[in-house]
Amino acid sequence: MKKRVILPLVAALAVTATVGTAFGDGHANADPAIKARQAQMSLVAYNMGILGAMAKGETEFSTETATAAAESLAKVAKLDRSILWTDGTVQGEVPGTRAKAEIWTDAAGFEKAAVGLETAADGLVVAAGQDLDALRAAMQAAGASCGTCHKAYRGPKN
Amino acid sequence: MIRVLLRLALFTAAVAGLAFWAVTRPATLPADTALPAGDPVNGALVFAAAGCASCHAEPGSGSPDAPVLSGGRAFKTDFGTFYAPNISPDPDAGIGSWTEVDFARALTKGVSPDGQHYYPAFPYTAYAFMTPQDTGDLLAYMRTLPASPTVSQPHDLGFPFSIRRGLGVWKVLNQSADYHLQGELSxxxxxxxxxxxxxxxxxxxxxxxxxxxxxxxxxxxxxxxxxxxxxxxxxxxxxxxxxxxxxxxxxxxxxxxxxxxxxxxxxxxxxxxxxxxxxxxxxxxxxxxxxxxxxx
Structure with a gap:
């Protein structure tokens, strides 16, 4: 049991370490809030990766593993945004972030997009308890929610 | 001697002019071109695959299922700025008065109903491969979309790119008659x-x-x-x-x-x-x- 908990955790940390920079611009001295939300994105990617591998047929569908990943994702999606998206941590003003100013100028729209991720993650939890077809449909919806938010609120790579 | 040379130069210019005129003449389709009866349901899929709304829809206008194709999006290029035109079914501002032949000629030949070359910001070199069925379906779908009275903006281009006739040469150089990927395909x-x-x-x-x-x-x-x-x-x-x-x-x-x-x-x-x-x-x-x- 211990091994089953530790392995994903180690993997998650490894993914955070290696992928984390890919979401920002690789600045080591970024604001702690920027680092924290990039870690959040890494955890989203890690759990989506477990579900995506099943959806693609690369790994066998397992209700247990899929539920574990989807529930983790659903929790990560609900992290309190008020302390993650702090004022001024915007692309162009501080290093290491692609967060667009619209996150703050269009706070209602950003909130709606963020709730979209929560809803999509909850949909994945339900689908994980069903079957592969349900999971694949829920992955498409989850991907769309990622894209909707990134399209509006993530700036270009520099 | 000078007179002979002058005459030769004139002759050469005339031949070149004629050749330019012939090469750059906008292509036509036979007047009796008929598209198969259009199916708007498949037309919606063709519309999505062809990405029409990405350039021609006014952002935030209409619903995702019924975009307003009023145009206006600007494309800054090395040649100048192109503006996507209104292709909604409005008979005056859009393409509501177009016949099937007009539509097919525009998409697959890059030529407007009044016989002008379109600039290749409009990807007709790719749409040239569109089947008559898909073209008919696409038109049938686009006729179901909301009309917009927004007048299309003229492109803002410098000389010589502002001369549309020259695009005939560009087309000869760049319109591929066949697909890029060749070979035995499934x-x-x-x-x-x-x-x-x-x-x-x-x-x-x-x-x-x-x-x-x-x-x-x-x-x-x-x-x-x-x-x-x-x-x-x-x-x-x-x-x-x-x-x-x-x-x-x-x-x-x-x-x-x-x-x-x-x-x-x-x-x-x-x-x-x-x-x-x-x-x-x-x-x-x-x-x-x-x-x-x-x-x-």
Missing amino acids: EQEVRGRYIAEGLAHCSECHTERDALGGLNRSRWMAGAPSPTGKGRIPNITPGVLGWSEADLTAYFTSGLTPEYDSAGGDMAVVIENLAKLPEADRAALAAYMLRIETVR
């Missing part, structure tokens, strides 16, 4: 090629261009500078991208990369369109992407 790969090289016109962004804006076909889909100046449009040839067929299909469906990042920028919009297609079409597109040559 039925699925043929379908993928039709979507990639025809409807979805992937190479318009993913292939670099020469000084006159023609595609450098020796570097097919090997990436290009971004027109916005920031970043680069990626090389998506198989050996460089390194994605599996499942990765590609999943990306076209959900916009998620194998690293579970999501598509950004203009590609996010392309994914929204591709996600509307039947899964078999996305798989066909993936099969095509794995068949093209790797260019480093």
Whole structure:
């Protein structure tokens, strides 16, 4: 049991370490809030990766593993945004972030997009308890929610 | 002697002029061209695959199912600024008065109903491959969309690019008579090629261009500078991208990369369109992407 908990955790940390920079611009001295939300994105990617591998047929569908990943994702999606998206941590003003100013100028729209991720993650939890077809449909919806938010609120790579 | 030379020069100029006139004459379709009866349901899929709304819809206007194709989006290029025209069914401001022949000629020949060449910001070199059935279906669908009275803006181009007639030469140089990917292809790969090289016109962004804006076909889909100046449009040839067929299909469906990042920028919009297609079409597109040559 211990091994089953530790392995994903180690993997998650490894993914955070290696992928984390890919979401920002690789600045080591970024604001702690920027680092924290990039870690959040890494955890989203890690759990989506477990579900995506099943959806693609690369790994066998397992209700247990899929539920574990989807529930983790659903929790990560609900992290309190008020302390993650702090004022001024915007692309162009501080290093290491692609967060667009619209996150703050269009706070209602950003909130709606963020709730979209929560809803999509909850949909994945339900689908994980069903079957592969349900999971694949829920992955498409989850991907769309990622894209909707990134399209509006993530700036270009520099 | 001078008189002879002068005459020769005049003659040469006349011949060149005639040749230019002949070469640059906008193509026509036979007046009795008839498109098959259009099916707006399939037309909606053609519309999505061809990405029409990405350029012609006013952002935030209409509903996702009924975009208002009033145009207006600006495209800054080395030649000047192009403005997407109104292609809504409005009879005056849009294309509501067009016949089927007008529509097919515009899409597949890049020529307006009044016989002017269109600028290739409009990807007719790709739409040239569109089947008559898909063309008819597309028109049937577009006639169901809301009309907009917004008047199209003229392009803002410098000389000599402002002379439309010269585009006849550009077309001779750049309109490919056949698909880029050749060889023995499966039925699925043929379908993928039709979507990639025809409807979805992937190479318009993913292939670099020469000084006159023609595609450098020796570097097919090997990436290009971004027109916005920031970043680069990626090389998506198989050996460089390194994605599996499942990765590609999943990306076209959900916009998620194998690293579970999501598509950004203009590609996010392309994914929204591709996600509307039947899964078999996305798989066909993936099969095509794995068949093209790797260019480093």
